[in-house]
Amino acid sequence: MSVTAAKGFRAAGIAAGIKQNGNPDLALVVNDGPRRAAAGVFTSNRVKAAPVLWSEQVLAGGQVSAVVLNSGGANACTGPKGFQDTHATAERTAGALGRGAIEVAVCSTGLIGVLLPMDKLLPGVDAAAGQLSEHGGEKAAIAIKTTDTVHKTSVVTRDGWTVGGMAKGAGMLAPGLATMLVVLTTDAAVDAEPLDRALRAATRVTFDRVDSDGCMSTNDTVLLLASGSSGVTPDEAEFAEAVRAVCDDLGQQLIRDAEGASKDIKVEIRGAATEDDAVEVGRSVARNNLLKCAIHGEDPNWGRVLSAIGTTRAAFEPDRLNVAINGVWVCKNGGVGEDREKVDMRYREVHIVADLAAGTETATIWTNDLTADYVHENSAYSS
């Protein structure tokens, strides 16, 4: 279903030959209207790929007719030629569809610092345009995979309108987003400004709180396109909630497919003085390599949780900290709590709760364990 679950959209996914292994590598998503409002959120990395620089300009206009996405190359750190290639990709897409290039967003993912094979990519755009279909969402989701082991899609349907989407990403997930491409579509009749508000509110508490390895990509992009073809303009809060639900589902799918992971770790911070404190502490815990190794070894090593909390600026007193792992309060008041032998860590999901005892704010960050497979996957070849 993916990006074609909502009415008014067609999509395609093909193998253009960008990837040397012949796998699908080019996707196209087209908004057939009647409306074409859009919103976008991009990487906060200051080294931005050419497609990000281009798409930021496109989104400034608040309208997107089509999104063209490629895997097999990030087109990042590729200089003026890389930007020209992105521009040419948008122009070719616009020409094939009879739209304006300034309404064509471009997304790329893959190795940094390599120019795209435009002799393959541009004919691929034409081929994809020829295969656009109202049932093409699944193929588009498959074509944007890089090291993903599965393609990721999600759909929420409400009273007469739908929000759906696709995501790719398996490593480099981090706050500020990270090599993650997401295209969401809706047939709700929503203008660009409320679309933007809904998307930012959703990504702030979903993708921004998924932190696989603390690394932030140059290419992250989340787009939300509205066709208005349902004719329904939902209540803004209800719409925002639907967008959040789809983002949350896709974010969970990203973590479950993180490179080499054997555990999904939910880091829940409670009792923080502010939400910012809760997020800062959650990220610090989620990024602690020693803790992530311990969880991999099914070792409820709460000392590493406290050690990570201690590096933050959040409000807390060390002797009031409490930590539970899988429901067992192994640390109470900054010291030894219940018997750590009681902690059952056999299952894939691990739930860490850290109570700062400094207020009432909370935040949850999702991460995964650090494994030898992660090292192998990220050292055996360039990605």
Added chain:
Amino acid sequence: MSVTAAKGFRAAGIAAGIKQNGNPDLALVVNDGPRRAAAGVFTSNRVKAAPVLWSEQVLAGGQVSAVVLNSGGANACTGPKGFQDTHATAERTAGALGRGAIEVAVCSTGLIGVLLPMDKLLPGVDAAAGQLSEHGGEKAAIAIKTTDTVHKTSVVTRDGWTVGGMAKGAGMLAPGLATMLVVLTTDAAVDAEPLDRALRAATRVTFDRVDSDGCMSTNDTVLLLASGSSGVTPDEAEFAEAVRAVCDDLGQQLIRDAEGASKDIKVEIRGAATEDDAVEVGRSVARNNLLKCAIHGEDPNWGRVLSAIGTTRAAFEPDRLNVAINGVWVCKNGGVGEDREKVDMRYREVHIVADLAAGTETATIWTNDLTADYVHENSAYSS
């Protein structure tokens, strides 16, 4: 030679039975004077182990007669009982030596959240006091090892005076120091204030710029004790330089023994607008798990360097960044530079230079690669 290279010091290292495997686990360093000025630098982690809280009080007086160190248990997150145990350790040491407990610094390293076996540790203090020797420095250095594969010592001798020391640490090395215990001694006649200045200046550019895995310990301590027994008061700059040289050497030894590492990585930042910028960028690069995996795989993946630089607040323009790996400028002006095939990464030391082209300041951060062995070592058992 270690802590007994300088005149006026005795040391011992014994197996007190704190470690279950029977390895040496208790060290004692005694300053026989005539002076006993001292300086200390402690972890900036806000969750501090009991011995750190105690030793900070001791150092506030500017005088240290003895340091008692144990491996086999960090005595961190152990509450009031843990602090009582540290206090009792200082009292026992003071009693055995005929000194005041307020001049006895205590250091511990090992697993967090476990009380020390005081029934073994206290008799161990007596035994160590009975074995103190002017040749005991090596044994003391051996007794503070945890996952270290080798013990680390260093000595610098100048005109009539000496600075020497020992260090332990193999993981959790990070800015602000990290499970790292260092005791330096000198027979120079230097007061507490210039000692403190020399030690802080040295650690700022040595141990603080060694970052194995971004994790910061609860127990880090660096102490510098001066006996004055040489009768020589060196020029302050010359003395500071000698302290820096010993710290630099010990810091290098720590990186070379980092857990599971197969590459030592020197991250040199040039052309920064400020030294703070250079340090921030260097740490960001040194902590990037994806880059550390790539280096392990001998892949000169400069895109991951740019990606890490892009997450910082330092002054730079993306299209002016230059990166060299082992002398080959693989990235020029933010894009593809020399052929990456030219980069020879067969040797253990890897040298990354990132030129921000934003000024003239520099900083060098040392780190190591991320390996499957690191994961095994930190997941197979608690540490």
